[in-house]
Amino acid sequence: MFNYIVIGSGFAGSVIAERIANVLNEKVLIIEKRNHIGGNCYDYKNKDGIIIHKYGPHLFHTDYKDVFDYLSNFTDWNIYHHKVLAFIDGKKVPIPFNLNSLYIVFPQTLARRIEEKLLKRYPYNSKVPILDLKEENDEDLKFLADYVYQKVFLNYTAKQWGLKPEEIDKEVTARVPVFIGKDDRYFTDRYQAIPIEGYSKIFERMLNHKNIKIMLNTDFKEVINIDFENKKIYFLEQEFKGKLIFTGMIDELFDFKYGYLPYRSLDLRFESLEKEWFQEVATVNYPNDYDFTRITEFKHIHPVNLEKTIILREYPKQYTPNKDIPYYPIFTKENQELYNRYREEIEKFENIILVGRLAEYRYYDMDDVVKRALEVFEEKIK
Template identity: 45%
Template sequence: MQYDYLVVGAGFAGSVCAERLSSAGNTVLLIDKRDHIGGNAYDCVDSNGILIHPYGPHIFHTNSQRIFEYLSKFTDWRFYEHRVLAELEGRRYPIPINKTTINTLYNLNLQDDEVEDFYKSRRIAVSEIRTSEDIVLNSVGHDLCEKFFRGYTRKQWGLDLSELSAGVAARIPTRTNDDDRYFTDSFQFMPSEGYSIMFEKMLAHKNIEIRLSTSYEYAKESESYRHTIFTGPIDLFFEYKFGPLPYRSLRFEHEHFPTTEFFQETGTVNFPNDFNYTRITEFKYLTGQQAEGTSIVREFPQSDGDPYYPIPRPDNEATFKKYQELAEQSRNVTFVGRLANYRYYNMDQVVANALSACEKLSGQKG
């Protein structure tokens, strides 16, 4: 059989593309090297009956009504606002840094209109913002940088703040009030039955054939198709012509506590300076599941393993640009998603990227 599209990767990018293209009347072969759909957003019930995210927490948030309405075709939602604490010397403080963080940490009693002056008194003026260190020092100064940012960044990325592009630290704001929500997006929800069921509904179209535990190398030699949607690492696609692009990986350590209702007081606790893991997430907060016992995951960043995060540095971006030029010259292939675009996209950004790509391909079969 000849397919209109071969879609490589069944995560958000590939699944959205498969759904959109099949709905437009195209035949789609969707493959994934893993034995499940959903990519890193895949969730499942563990052996103790708790719905978990095997590849770490995935918390949906967006300001785009369009993205929210699109995904709402495949799931109902559970309202959920994520909250994070950071542990310093045995005490826990809200993250992003807010008024409560400052008052508790420094034994102060600042009011909302006084917090900005506090930040101003601590800031170190940086004339040219080039790195994440520049961003943090220019925002909150040296002490808060050392307490909350430098150690966490070194664990997460294997690099110092001064070695990372400014955009990494720019993702985390500071606040002058007591708002302790990790995100402030207009839409903050979790799929009511989980991500995997949402993906199953998304991919239920009769024009989609799904093959799991299938490599791209095998499919491109054994199948007939007119166009490829590639959502894997772009350097892999071009056989590392300009050398491998650096990615940061993760190792996950899952643990269940059968007699504990809740392990910690909020969904995620960060550990910027202690231990060799960056954070612990407790899934019952995310899912709202009522169950005996609780399951957590600890995240250990590492250099080897499946690629999770493109590492934002100028030299890496220069290498990516070379691959991007090859991609633009390639006929009959479209690159979609975080790894294919070497971008630190959130889930909603991946969906937007996939929808945009499919709109450009609309009516095109070659």
């Protein structure tokens, strides 16, 4: 029998299962409703040898040395610095908006004048929120802030979250940065890399252990029953007194008794093209044109010498429970209160641990969720 059951095999569940198996030398069962491990990080090689990220692009970047070192036990890396362009008024512009971007979108004299003012006012290689620029007593800097807000941020965010521009929280918009430098990389983290054989291989190696058993194609409700009144867990109709690590949707655990937690989802449309390259970089954002938010070309992420390529267009949409994949939690006061109602009930159980994006109803980058899983193991399991 198992002393530990993990629901879900994304990074949160897989890291904890690996630690239980290796550090504690205990048996652990993973229950996964999909037909593969790896959660939304799952990738695969198509018939032409191109590695495809099935659930959208995943770019690893972190400042956590412990996270990078931990994952390096399961993969070798290709150094990869992600670059993003935005299609603005027919031109492709580096994002985050920087000094190079100035010279692409503005006439040279205006670009030079704004650059000189920025460099006089702010340190080189600093990130300045557009709210700070708006508050400057200078018409050129206010103009720049408005331009970045209108052309780069506003419509992209409206598309992504299904909002009207006027509904977008002013606090969020205030943090949109202008980069006072010429570094076109999207991330500035110390470690930026892509697993050489893809993410799925990380999960395969992580979970390839005699102490780990995996049930694929299994909805946890088929094998686990939770008695909320008496605070007991049953596995295959036998009382389970070990620890249950839950990484799925917290509202699903309760049969949505207080209501559904809202998410945004995505309609992902892949296209194969008979050409070597489609675009200059891995990702091009389309803030103001079309219904999709961005196009990703996977060969930039996992290079392969081929006269074919695969692109992905992402169309954001409302999440429909039991039909769509929940991608992004929608952060509002009401949603947080709803989440807290569910969480408070779980805290009455001594042997249920919540970890991960869906269980904690928060957005985690990959490195954050690995860090979180390692911490949860140390603090609540070990």
